Amino acid sequence: MIGREHRLSIATLTDYHLQDFIRCPYQFYYFHIEGKITTQSDWRKMVQFVVNQVVSRYYKLPPISQTTKKVLELIDDHWSAIEVRQFESKIHYYKALANITDHLVQCLTTERIEYPPLFLYEKFNINMDELGTELSLTFEVAEWSGNSFIIKKYLVDTDEEMNLLFNNMISVFCEKAFGQLPERIEIYSLMEGKKETFIPTKKDVSGGLEYLNMIKNLLQEPKKYLKTDSLAVCKSCSYQKRCYEGININPERFNSQ
Numbered sequence: 160m161i162g163r164e165h166r167l168s169i170a171t172l173t174d175y176h177l178q179d180f181i182r183c184p185y186q187f188y189y190f191h192i193e194g195k196i197t198t199q200s201d202w203r204k205m206v207q208f209v210v211n212q213v214v215s216r217y218y219k220l221p222p223i224s225q226t227t228k229k230v231l232e233l234i235d236d237h238w239s240a241i242e243v244r245q246f247e248s249k250i251h252y253y254k255a256l257a258n259i260t261d262h263l264v265q266c267l268t269t270e271r272i273e274y275p276p277l278f279l280y281e282k283f284n285i286n287m288d289e290l291g292t293e294l295s296l297t298f299e300v301a302e303w304s305g306n307s308f309i310i311k312k313y314l315v316d317t318d319e320e321m322n323l324l325f326n327n328m329i330s331v332f333c334e335k336a337f338g339q340l341p342e343r344i345e346i347y348s349l350m351e352g353k354k355e356t357f358i359p360t361k362k363d364v365s366g367g368l369e370y371l372n373m374i375k376n377l378l379q380e381p382k383k384y385l386k387t388d389s390l391a392v393c394k395s396c397s398y399q400k401r402c403y404e405g406i407n408i409n410p411e412r413f414n415s416q
């Protein structure tokens with residue numbers, strides 16, 4: 160059980176924090192609340208950093224230079240900062256490199272980018288009286304579309320819960336900040352090569368507010384945090400030792416491939 164019993168006060172709900180909280184509340188607590196940085200880096204965060212750099216640089220290129228060769232060069236430029244030891248194993252490292260390369264090439268080069276994006280990795284903050292906090296969100300890519308806009312997120316990996324978080328956050332934020340919902344939200348899961356598309360409606364705004372309120376209440380109560388039940392998340396976690404201190408657990412749980 161987490162030692163701290165006090166209630167947290169939340170001034171800003173940030174997409175980055177909420178994403179970590181949804182992955183595992185305990186991991187979120189060790190990293191963001193206790194501020195315990197471990198020597199072992201989180202491979203997912205390192206790879207996400209590379210993806211962000213590659214996508215951002217690609218979208219700034221003139222259309223004639225937006226080619227497969229250029230995507231490969233950009234990945235090569237940024238991937239060199241990543242070390243094998245940051246992954247679960249060598250196999251995991253090479254799988255990640257192959258999957259991210261393959262799927263980034265597909266996502267970026269399939270459609271021709273005619274106009275510069277409306278937003279490119281821009282962070283926005285807005286005061287939400289309805290939540291009693293600020294909401295902070297980074298728009299990776301927003302593109303014009305007829306009368307509206309399309310939001311694209313390029314993530315290392317994602318799941319249903321994460322997609323629900325982003326769909327809710329984006330719907331609530333866009334309605335409040337721009338008075339308009341995006342035509343659609345596209346979320347790319349680059350390890351799997353999957354794309355999920357959401358068409359937000361006004362119902363998603365009221366539902367999204369309820370959802371964010373619920374997450375805020377959960378975040379404020381560390382003593383009620385639950386550990387993730389995803390073995391895949393635990394296997395890559397740099398807090399395994401801290402998390403299972405004093406608990407007799409079979410190390411094979413984390414080591415099997």
Ligand code: SF4
Pocket residue numbers: 183184185186386387392393394396397398399402403
């Ligand atoms: S080991 Fe698993 S449950 Fe513990 S903090 Fe890490 S991800 Fe969460």
